Amino acid sequence: MTMPGTPPAAAHGVATAGTGDLLSRVSIGRISEVIVDQVRLLIRQGRLVAGDRLPSERELCERFGVSRVTVREALRVLEANGLVEIRVGARGGAFVTAPSSRLVGEGIVDLISLASITAVEVTEARMVFELGVVPLVCERATEEDIAALYDICDRSDAALTSEAYPLELSAEWHTRFAGSAHNRAVTMFVESLHAPLLRSLERAREAAPAHGRHGVEEHRALVGAITQRDVEAATALMNTHLRRTADRVGATAVAHD
Amino acid sequence: MTMPGTPPAAAHGVATAGTGDLLSRVSIGRISEVIVDQVRLLIRQGRLVAGDRLPSERELCERFGVSRVTVREALRVLEANGLVEIRVGARGGAFVTAPSSRLVGEGIVDLISLASITAVEVTEARMVFELGVVPLVCERATEEDIAALYDICDRSDAALTSEAYPLELSAEWHTRFAGSAHNRAVTMFVESLHAPLLRSLERAREAAPAHGRHGVEEHRALVGAITQRDVEAATALMNTHLRRTADRVGATAVAHD
DNA sequence: GTCATCCTAAGGTCAGACCACGGCGTACGG
DNA sequence: CCGTACGCCGTGGTCTGACCTTAGGATGAC
Known part of the structure; x- marks a missing residue:
């Protein structure tokens, strides 16, 4: 039926005759x-x-x-x-397939490892996004959302006492937080930043010991502010919280250069 | 060397005999x-x-x-x-090859269309991102950036007099604006939110010259604020600008339901 | 020296074959 | 009658070996 080296005519539909106009590529x-x-x-x-x-x-x-x-x-x-x-x-x-942010996240990791984008840039993008999402979360977080966030905090505390604070829990908290804005586009973005973020944090932790307890406290305070629907307090909290992480990533990146 | 259906032994190395321990997956x-x-x-x-x-x-x-x-x-x-x-x-x-962020952006677009995320959600994500990026732009925009933004405004004016204000020009302005933050991660995200496919989602007949002219004026005012490095003014302007778009999209979406 | 031609290594495609997997029906045993 | 075990068969996974197209580079003619 098809001969080797003979692309199906229907596939490209190049005009072989009769057309006087430009032969498109x-x-x-x-x-x-x-x-x-x-x-x-x-x-x-x-x-x-x-x-x-x-x-x-x-x-x-x-x-x-x-x-x-x-x-x-x-x-x-x-x-x-x-x-x-x-x-x-x-x-x-x-x-x-059912849509998943996993692949996009992987793609971003690749971008970082091949130096198309730096971890600092990704972290900054994350700051912009998570900070901007605070008002939405304040407005829309349900009781379920708040309970789920507190639950993650509890699990983080438990993990802390057993001396191994998994970065995953922090990432999970942030993902869940953004999810409380109840906007799938927003959720997707944050989820896709999940994998790259973990990677940067791991690298940061190698360079400097982690600050687990401090972070969890801030998480908890943030949920409190959300519960009160206090946009300003929440924004301020999120700002300092994120900035510390950003500084850590930035420091290791500079040291790495 | 290799026989059909016979995977290379090294590939799986399953113990066929002699091992009493768990056969790992x-x-x-x-x-x-x-x-x-x-x-x-x-x-x-x-x-x-x-x-x-x-x-x-x-x-x-x-x-x-x-x-x-x-x-x-x-x-x-x-x-x-x-x-x-x-x-x-x-x-x-x-x-x-260093992967281009374009590819990842494509992935994001695929994801959005696969998840059938609505125009309202996309617009809201845009608001979060583009609003949050204003301080960065104020801080980092170069003269080239500003010139480029003004140029787009000029072209928009020209298009307006010829009564056809293409959404493309607006999208171009917004992506260029975000690009002025000089953060490639941010640029990638914003670009993917302005992808042609998603724009078509936003069916709103921007054709109405009134809307168009109004929008271009705001674009111009925004560039002015950026030139002055006036974060607050720029943020306020961007806020009203985006909110109008959001309202418009929201209205059509509601009408569509 | 310049240009056209051939050579060659690389990817692109094809055809036909066989294997591994897994749902589902059937046949057998209880 | 019910349940299990077996085997059918369609599906993707892999192999083989052949051929074509492409595009550098070498070779030769002018």
């Missing part, structure tokens, strides 16, 4: 790329939604008129982009 | 995934840096003891993650 590059774009478009348009199952690899081959290798490479890219999840076995296949 | 999942992790680790450790060239596909096959298909799938994933760039032809191959 025909460098089709990769066939798998075309497939990726098609699927991604369908997802962005909402014509494919989370949970939907793409046709099987072999069926996609026929559909696109390409070999299985090509289809598989396309699926691999979609999977790497977090758009589909591939399950094997009967009833397997490529399923459009 | 052997589900290696995918071989290509292992390769991806290895390369990614090398990059994160800094043992591979931007510009380095990985061995050719055929050489990697030998090195890992797998087929070319598998190696290619791994490279495809690395490429999709922006970690390597693949060049064809003589002197071609996979080159380690």
Whole structure:
């Protein structure tokens, strides 16, 4: 059906005759790329939604008129982009995934490790965001939110007495805090900053001993301010709290240079 | 060398006999995934840096003891993650590249559309971010930044007289504004919030010249405040400016429900 | 010296095969 | 009658070996 080296005509639809206008860049590059774009478009348009199952690899081959290798490479890219999840076995296949911030976070980590962005910049972005979100949280935090935040504080205290304060708990608190703004875009951003932040903090902790107890106290005070719906107090608290972290990250970054 | 269906022994190393202890989880999942992790680790450790060239596909096959298909799938994933760039032809191959924040931004856009996050939420996230960034911009904006912002205002005026004020110009102004904070993480986030796809979400017919003219005036006033390094004035201006947008979006969203 | 041509190493694609996984139906045993 | 065990078969995962296209660089003619 398809011959090696003969891209499917439908795939690029370059005008071979009859058009007098500019021949637009025909460098089709990769066939798998075309497939990726098609699927991604369908997802962005909402014509494919989370949970939907793409046709099987072999069926996609026929559909696109390409070999299985090509289809598989396309699926691999979609999977790497977090758009589909591939399950094997009967009833397997490529399923459009439920959205997750994990991959974006990983991407940011990569950005940092390849020096496209510095940890200082990420920390600063985090400050901007978490500080700006305080008013929203004050306005919208429910009793459940507050209980959950206090719970994390309790667990942090427990962890502290057992001398191992996991940074994860701090990160969890901040994520939960932002989540209390009840805005999914905001939540997503903060979640994606989760992984990079942990990494920077680990590095910071190597350089200087951690300050666990102090941080937890501030967390608790912040929840108190939220409970009182006291925007100014909460903002001030968050500001000093974040600034200390930022300073630590900044110090290690400078020392690292 | 390797037989079909016979994964390289080194890959899983499951003890088939003689070991009485726990057989540790052997589900290696995918071989290509292992390769991806290895390369990614090398990059994160800094043992591979931007510009380095990985061995050719055929050489990697030998090195890992797998087929070319598998190696290619791994490279495809690395490429999709922006970690390597693949060049064809003589002197071609996979080159380690500093991932652009563009790719991560794309991921954010995908995430937002996949989670079907509403325009209201996106706008609110914008408010948080762009408002919080004002102090940074006041502090760091260069003369070039200011000139560029004024230029966009001029072009907006021109577009307005020809009665078509494109949302694109507004988006351009806002991204350029955030860019003046000279923090690439912030820039990335704001850019992704202004992605074309999301803008189309905001169906609000900005066409109304009244709105347009008003907006451009505010843009101009904002640049003025930035020039004076007047944080408070700038923040106030940005606040009213964004709030109007938010109200408009909110109104259409409500009408849409 | 300059240009056109060929060479060659690299990625891109194909076809067909086999294996591992896993849901589901069926057949067997209780 | 019910429950379990086995096996079918569709699905992704991998391998092989071949061919094509691309694009530097070498080689030769002018």
